[in-house]
Amino acid sequence: MIRDETLCSFSDWVRPTSEEVVEAMDELNYTLQEWADLIGVKLATISRWRTGKVKIPYAEWATICYLTGLGDIWEREDSIKKIQNKATKAKKYFISYSQKMKKREEDIFSDGFV
CATH class of the missing domain: 1.20.5 (Single alpha-helices involved in coiled-coils or other helix-helix interfaces)
Known part of the structure; x- marks a missing residue:
């Protein structure tokens, strides 16, 4: 379950766990390569976010949230x-x-x- 505190403006944001990243990305039936192309990062970066080897940055998380319908977390800050x-x-x-x-x-x- 994706925690509410990961779905808020940057000033109040708590970084999602790798499990939350996987859960969000799995909302859509995109391949990892499709996610990489959508977000503008390398496939290896997507894999690292999903395994927790690298923490996902706010901008990329916000993009995933927007694309998957979890919300426009930038708009909340605005x-x-x-x-x-x-x-x-x-x-x-x-x-x-x-x-x-x-x-x-x-x-x-x-x-x-x-």
């Missing part, structure tokens, strides 16, 4: 960044608006309208 950017903009707007309202209130009180 979504988080978009949410953070929107929150930052909203916070800046709120602070700016609050400062303007405070200034307006001070102006009203200093002019003796109240």
